[in-house]
Amino acid sequence: MSASYNGIDLLKYTPNLRRCSMCGLLTHKWEEFADSPQKPKADISTSRDGHKMVSPRFWKIYEENGFFGVNFWPLSSRYYVLFPTRTVEIDPDHYKIMPLKLCKHCGQYEEILVHGKPRLAVGERPIASHEIVRSAMDYGGKSFKGYHVFIGDAVRDILEIKNLSGLSLNKMDPQHS
Numbered sequence: 088m089s090a091s092y093n094g095i096d097l098l099k100y101t102p103n104l105r106r107c108s109m110c111g112l113l114t115h116k117w118e119e120f121a122d123s124p125q126k127p128k129a130d131i132s133t134s135r136d137g138h139k140m141v142s143p144r145f146w147k148i149y150e151e152n153g154f155f156g157v158n159f160w161p162l163s164s165r166y167y168v169l170f171p172t173r174t175v176e177i178d179p180d181h182y183k184i185m186p187l188k189l190c191k192h193c194g195q196y197e198e199i200l201v202h203g204k205p206r207l208a209v210g211e212r213p214i215a216s217h218e219i220v221r222s223a224m225d226y227g228g229k230s231f232k233g234y235h236v237f238i239g240d241a242v243r244d245i246l247e248i249k250n251l252s253g254l255s256l257n258k259m260d261p262q263h264s
């Protein structure tokens with residue numbers, strides 16, 4: 088599942104963001120306090136810092152349909168940041184990544200380009216029908232870097248029926264057994 092950028096900067100006013108002293112990249116991005124009173128237009132969108140943001144409507148559908156696997160971080164706009172708790176490994180032989188500009192100080196790449204369609208790595212536990220997970224790795228460039236969110240079949244069907252705005256679905260390739 089993916090969602091377009093909403094222009095909101097959730098880390099803009101966070102004091103004392105932890106950054107690498109050499110390259111300036113955030114070193115604890117997903118642990119930093121994130122908030123903004125600005126309300127996204129869509130039910131599902133991505134902030135300028137790569138956070139996946141969802142509406143109260145999404146949260147309600149999640150609760151009512153027995154979805155699982157997500158920590159919802161509440162925002163003052165009454166929207167939420169979506170943090171799936173289980174991370175899955177993506178098959179590196181299939182979903183090609185091109186990491187650019189390694190910082191020797193913090194070990195992070197400035198940008199990670201991707202090519203192809205993701206599929207779960209061999210031996211990774213499949214995504215349950217009502218489950219939502221995230222990639223172990225973050226992709227993209229600089230401050231936009233973020234994880235991919237993957238959803239089970241039932242989650243996909245229900246979100247489609249509910250016609251949530253901003254939702255964009257891309258099929259994963261089947262896992263190698």
Ligand SMILES: [Zn+2]
Pocket residue numbers: 107108109110111112190191192193194195
């Ligand atoms: Zn660095």
